Amino acid sequence: MEETEFAFSEAQFKKICALLYEHAGIALSDQKKSMVYSRLARRLRALQLRDFADYLSLLNSDQGDQEWQHFVNALTTNLTSFFREEHHFHTLAALLPDWLQAYGQVRIWCAAASTGEEPYSLAITAAEALHSLHAPVQIWASDIDTDVLRRAATGVYPLKAVEQLSLERKRAFFLRGRGQQEGQVRVRDELRHMLLFEQINLLDSLWRIEAPLDAIFCRNVFIYFDRPTQERLLERFASLLRPEGRLFLGHSEVLGQGSAWWEACGRTTYSLRRRA
Ligand SMILES: C[S@@+](CC[C@H](N)C(=O)[O-])C[C@H]1O[C@@H](n2cnc3c(N)ncnc32)[C@H](O)[C@@H]1O
Structure with a gap:
């Protein structure tokens, strides 16, 4: 032994x-x-x-x-990356202009934001789809883990973390560190201003999130929860979303035919089930 x-x-x-x-x-x-x-x-x-x-x-x-x-x-396990499961960001980009036109602002909740790569990818998607760094888009970035949230709020990443992004994206949305910050990048302030960081345990009975929301990204955290916990969350998420909103889950978090509240409308993408 x-x-x-x-x-x-x-x-x-x-x-x-x-x-x-x-x-x-x-x-x-x-x-x-x-x-x-x-x-x-x-x-x-x-x-x-x-x-x-x-x-x-x-x-x-x-x-x-x-x-x-x-x-x-x-x-907690905090593995994440920029534009992880990229197809979700294409789906979101296609929906954003209509949501903005309909409601004058867009609200997105990134419910397991980890070190921030996912909510910043959402902010980049919004800036690109709406052709503005100042679009009225609010992204709540929450996690149970206060260490990762602190890191997310700095918006600072090693160069390696953005290595797979296009040159255009790197130039448009990141500042390269010099001197002591050599080898690091910092997300542009305009993107950080779209984000609100909040510690939220998904198990808590109260979530400090302003509804109605247009989209909920809750990816790669459901796998850690058992079925009753997942079901409770799915029901609560449904009550926060606008009728045309979307729920995005991680690649292995398939709901099969959906659930009592959700129906599939793309790869691990769900819309509210219409009720007769
Ligand atoms: C594997 S990471 C996924 C990060 C990101 N969503 C992605 O897909 O790249 C899972 C995250 O869920 C968070 N988490 C675990 N349990 C949680 C809970 N009860 N409430 C909120 N966040 C939780 C962890 O702290 C961790 O940062």
């Missing part, structure tokens, strides 16, 4: 999974034990705790309040 710095029993792993599920809806599989260990071992070191028993006691104590956010931040 491999020697580890902190003893980590099966019961402690199960307890941590249960706490994460309760707080964030994230259902971890049994294969994630070593991932959980390595991510939380950093917290144990930072807090100078002896073992996982002490860590669990801290979470349960009055002093544990602040640790909950670190706990969740440590255990």
